[in-house]
Amino acid sequence: MEARWLVTALSAIGLIFMLLGLAALALPTTHEGIQVWQLDNRHAIYAMDVAGGFALALGLILTWLGSRVWRRMVLD
DSSP states (O other), X not given: OHHHXXXXXXXXXXXXXXXXXXXXXXXXXXXXXXXXXXXXXXOEEEHHHHHHHHHHHXXXXXXXXXHHHHHHHHHO
């Protein structure tokens, strides 16, 4: 019974982190914070790009962990 709540919680938290990460990646340049790395004259990586990438990766990992818990629950 606890595994069902764990699957739901991991999936929901993962989805929230993915949405936050995508929202951070979609911000206009004026709202992205400090510049972390200048690639060339037209492209740069800003602080919110790094934070958005981290949040997106964390969300993907959490939803993957939820799927592993669900798979273990189904197969056992």
